[in-house]
Amino acid sequence: MKELTELEAPGLREQLHWFELDRRDFLKLCGGGLLVCLASRPALAQRRREGHELPKEISAWLSIDANGKVTVFTGKIETGQNVRTSLAQQVAEELRVPFNSITMVMGDTDLTPWDAGTFGSRTTPTMGPELRNMAASARDLLAQEAARTWNADAKALTVADGRVTNPKTGKSLTFGEITRGQKLTGAVESEPALTPATEWKIAGTSVPKADGRDFVTGKHKYPSDIVRPEMQFGKVLRPSGFHATLVSVDTSAAEKMPGVKVVRDGDFIGVTAPDLLTAERALAKIQAKWNVPPQISNAELFQYIRSHPEQDGDTQRNQSAPAQSSNVNADVKLDQHYTVQYIAHAPLEPRAAVAEWQDGKLNVWTGTQRPFAVRDQLATAFRIPSSKVRVRMPDMGGAYGGKHTGECAVEAARLAKGAGKPVRLVWTREEEFTWAYFRPAGWIEIRSGVNRDGKLAFWEFHNYNSGGAGIETPYDVPNPITQFHPTEEPLRQGSYRALAATANHFARESHMDELAHALNMDPLEFRLKNLSDDRMRAVFQAAADRFGWGREKSTPQRAFGIAGGTDKGGRVATCVELSVDPSDHRIHLLRVVQAWESGAVVNPNGLRNQMMGAVTMAIGGALFEAIQFKDGRILNPHFSQYRVPRFSDSPKIEIVLVDRKDLPSAGAGEIGVVGLAPAIGNAFFAATGTRLRDMPMTAGG
């Protein structure tokens, strides 16, 4: 199960396009193996390549100049989850320097150590300790240097506020005076002593967002804002449907336009022009005929998923889910299924890239969660060594798991190569809704049994297509059966904030509610009866206490629902209050209380922001977001057709943070989204007696 969970994180089965030239050469390179390469999830290959040893030298991670300014290098990226701030806080803490003496260099493949990418809530639990180790070692090294200068015992010296002091003599040296801007020569072999969270002074506090002022003044440069000398504007011709093949194309009218360059490589056709309007007009002049093969639509989606197991799947992942647990005795048995639709990330900044070829080297600025993977993707596409590609990732405008891949960067680079000038390519909203990838749709079956005493007797859970994240039940039950069944993918699909944990929690927590009602038990009491994970119990209790759970009975005017879960080291519990319109059953979300625990909190204000955002984003998937598709086309590729949460959808949201300073910090960017949908469904049931088992629960649409 574990393996599948990781697999789905960065991987996409399908490239958007391969250049004709490259395909030939690629065939030469790996012979008959190409088809296999394409058919298997690239993440597999990716992981095998991940033999990257992370540098042990401190200088690879941080440097201190003669004025004591600290520069930290990390391959992680910032896209609103606030790690530029929270990582710097952790370095400041261990290095004993003020927060504002730190500059973070992030996601630049020439400057930062290799990194797999920013996903899976891994920044806080892995990069945090990595940088803390480096900073603590640097601090020790600086103390040793000072001790050498003074002929003193390093252990007797104190380090604080960017300087080393000898308490005996009163002498002190700033870090800048010690390093004089020289490289920090030292390597981390063993783990240095880290400052416990109970003693944190900078970490653990609500340090304001780094460079906040640049964002409220419009100065910050996002990937789509980058300008290069002589830069041209690019557009790419999109096929009229997925999996289309080009029948014929006439680019002559576009080619005649002054300043326009048409770039063609196999099925890839694009244009560049000195300004965007001209590029758009040139693109519109290209006449192309495409052959789009028949493809399935929403109407057949779940039927398709259930009847198309992944071709190269192993025997365990069989297509039908036999009722393996049906022979276990229980007072009440339930057998239900739940569905989730394809949804889009729709980051407000669409995919964007600026590409520039200079003396055989490719420089790219692009919005991606995986700059090193995009570097390698570019190297592969253009058959150049990775050392000839530099990818830079200016803090971008949203990703949510949707920007793992580098298709826009590849396209921009191809156009720039053809134009002989730097090119900026920004996908339109329609392209973003169509040619990016989606959060997978899923079909989930649960068979369960429970006894009159409220204890689960058996649990069987099957997820088709949506994924294995958060699939294991946190509740106590003997021998649970849990299976993820990969299937043929009806649409291009990939990672999304919390991955399949949203679908799996929706199904599980709705089902738990159904069991509680079948037993006439309070849904919270029923959960707690089956829960021995203390951290889960604590967040349920914290949410319930703040919410006032159980104080009033649900009515259609004021109905209450609860749900919770765990994944990636975080624990979440969500209570909602809503009203249901008697005439059309529309859901009005009134109040949400969400309790969250992810170990020691690094930045409480930033974490609250993440949680509130997660709840708000989850409203869309819960109530109205769904990609409509037919015959290889997306039918709702605009904000006017694909509704995302707006101000008027936003309820009162209260966040309760459970700060466990005794536990390592876990990531918090993702799992905050999982509790809302089931809590809404459960409240709707409490109000109406009708159970909603399909996301989005369009009764609220």
Add this chain to the structure above:
Amino acid sequence: MADFRLNINGKVLPVRADGQESLLSVLRNRLEMTGTKYGCGEGECGACTVLLEGKPRRSCRVSIGSVAHSRITTIEGLEHDGKLNPVQQAFLEEEALQCGYCTSGMIVSATALLREHPQPSEKQIVEFMNGNICRCGTYPRIIVAIQRASKSTAEGSRA
């Protein structure tokens, strides 16, 4: 192509462009004023909001030919002598942003709102701002920030 002299943030800026080109494109791609953002190009997200004669407009839906004589204010024009306007200040203090990509449009819209309704009710805020999307979901904080800016403006004018 024609020559225009645009009045932006109190300065007259010469631009050579097709009159059909959107104001958004001219700002971002010709004048390198990239604070105004592209989010949809269809008037549906508010990321591109600027003030035309003090009124909020979606610059992606405005052709440059139609604003040749209008007073245009962008996010870059809200700061005065290094001092943030009350809405910018409140967004910063409430940390009413995550990725910040919607922030320019939000701040420009909210600035217009406070001019129209110096002390808006929550309902007025929601109605006025509903065309602006924040995909990171910071709506509750933005509402608080606007209320804070409203208060600080009121206090400022009383002082």
